[in-house]
Amino acid sequence: xxxxxGTRDLFGEELARIRHVERVxxxxxxxxxxxxxxxxxxxxxxxxxxxSGSSIVDQIYAFKDKSGRELALRPELTAPVVRLYxxxxxxxxxxxxxxxxxxxxxxxxxxxxxxxxxQFLQAGCEIIGSSRPEADAEVVALTAEIVEELGIxxxxxxxxxxxxxxxxxxxxxxxETEQDPIMxxxxxxxxxxxxxxxxxxxIEEEDKKLLKSLISLRGGEKVLEDVRELIQGLPExxxxxxxxxxxxxxxxxxxxxxxxxxxxxxxxxxxxxxxVFELYSGGIQLGGGGRxxxxxxxxxxxxxxxxxxxxxxxxxxxxxxxxxxxTPEDRLDxxxxxxxxxxxxxxxxxxxxxxxxxFSADVDLMGRSLxxxxxxxNSRKAKFAVVVGPRDxxxxxxxxxxxxxxxxxxxxxxxxxxxxxxx
Ligand code: HAM
Numbered sequence: 001x002x003x004x005x006g007t008r009d010l011f012g013e014e015l016a017r018i019r020h021v022e023r024v025x026x027x028x029x030x031x032x033x034x035x036x037x038x039x040x041x042x043x044x045x046x047x048x049x050x051x052s053g054s055s056i057v058d059q060i061y062a063f064k065d066k067s068g069r070e071l072a073l074r075p076e077l078t079a080p081v082v083r084l085y086x087x088x089x090x091x092x093x094x095x096x097x098x099x100x101x102x103x104x105x106x107x108x109x110x111x112x113x114x115x116x117x118x119q120f121l122q123a124g125c126e127i128i129g130s131s132r133p134e135a136d137a138e139v140v141a142l143t144a145e146i147v148e149e150l151g152i153x154x155x156x157x158x159x160x161x162x163x164x165x166x167x168x169x170x171x172x173x174x175x176e177t178e179q180d181p182i183m184x185x186x187x188x189x190x191x192x193x194x195x196x197x198x199x200x201x202x203i204e205e206e207d208k209k210l211l212k213s214l215i216s217l218r219g220g221e222k223v224l225e226d227v228r229e230l231i232q233g234l235p236e237x238x239x240x241x242x243x244x245x246x247x248x249x250x251x252x253x254x255x256x257x258x259x260x261x262x263x264x265x266x267x268x269x270x271x272x273x274x275x276v277f278e279l280y281s282g283g284i285q286l287g288g289g290g291r292x293x294x295x296x297x298x299x300x301x302x303x304x305x306x307x308x309x310x311x312x313x314x315x316x317x318x319x320x321x322x323x324x325x326x327t328p329e330d331r332l333d334x335x336x337x338x339x340x341x342x343x344x345x346x347x348x349x350x351x352x353x354x355x356x357x358x359f360s361a362d363v364d365l366m367g368r369s370l371x372x373x374x375x376x377x378n379s380r381k382a383k384f385a386v387v388v389g390p391r392d393x394x395x396x397x398x399x400x401x402x403x404x405x406x407x408x409x410x411x412x413x414x415x416x417x418x419x420x421x422x423x
Pocket of ligand 1: 077119120122269287288289307308311312314315
């Protein structure tokens with residue numbers, strides 16, 4: 001039997017890298033004042049079909065339970081967090097800053113080298129209740145801080161705003177609800193597909209040209225000025241551009257100066273209403289998010305603005321490996337090796353004391369000879385071996401061996417933990 005396609009068994013260094021990424025991300029969420037939430041792995045299918053966008057809907061693992069309820073494994077966590085907010089937290093003081101870590105499931109074509117899995121781990125956060133640009137900037141800033149703290153140097157932050165494209169489409173006669181297939185074609189960066197969509201809607205040449213110019217203008221802040229000229233006469237788009245500019249000002253106050261502007265970002269999910277951003281490394285999307293001011297109302301709540309980000313933990317861990325970033329190893333501190341069977345009891349007691357003092361300690365459970373025990377300790381990458389022999393014990397001592405150098409020292413059994421803390 002083999003594991004299902006698109007899933008992974010995790011162990012060893014790969015899992016240690018994932019755990020390290022989780023720790024750094026969760027720590028940063030807490031440092032920014034977010035509170036953790038957890039939602040079920042499966043939800044009503046309807047939660048995701050309402051506004052997540054058909055590209056996601058096509059990828060949903062949906063099923064009926066024994067009572068015929070239509071359920072789905074969650075493909076993402078923003079809609080579930082909004083549902084949780086609507087069910088439990090709608091009267092909490094604003095803004096509400098929530099974070100989460102959990103598995104998501106998408107029936108996509110797996111591509112292991114590009115970090116595309118059918119079960120993957122997402123960490124993310126949402127600010128609910130603030131429409132101010134500081135909130136958008138904060139979410140981008142903490143994303144930048146995560147990759148910086150993890151040591152991923154070659155990263156690209158791209159900032160955009162879907163409102164601009166949507167306003168052009170509106171003027172061209174395509175209503176907001178009909179725009180999604182065009183937005184998806186833009187997201188695919190496939191020119192032929194986009195042309196076909198624009199032709200299908202009979203969009204005038206002038207608007208087609210404007211859309212294509214908006215999508216192709218990418219780069220530094222100067223792009224904002226070029227875009228301003230292009231969208232003259234579209235007041236809502238101009239407002240969105242001004243808002244993007246004030247988010248960028250605040251982002252710099254947060255200390256983030258490395259980013260590019262790209263109004264071609266339209267995101268795969270359809271709930272975004274204006275500001276959006278994506279984080280890339282080596283052509284792979286590590287994270288993305290933006291503002292979704294209508295989703296809370298759409299899912300049954302009072303109108304309430306919100307902005308957030310989702311990060312692919314597996315992809316970030318893969319990026320660490322690609323960039324050769326060292327991650328802390330989960331190393332064993334001590335391997336306790338009794339030299340004879342008669343003193344295994346004492347060895348177990350010593351291991352217990354070490355564990356209570358906060359060290360990771362293991363006792364050989366195979367009855368190995370000392371030399372085999374030492375090579376086992378080596379294979380476990382233990383920092384120390386604590387050799388427990390009857391003669392040492394009689395005089396209240398044990399022998400500590402530094403595994404790397406092979407140096408040995410006899411120490412007072414009572415002072416063992418103290419000695420190891422210094423070592
Ligand atoms: P998303 O861009 O669909 O956004 O997913 C966020 C991140 O999850 C991606 O950038 C990627 O790193 C990772 N990811 C997505 N699909 C896969 C996959 N098949 N295998 C591995 N990793 C994957 C969202 O899900 C939004 N809920 C983000 C958000 C939060 N927007 C506002 N708040």
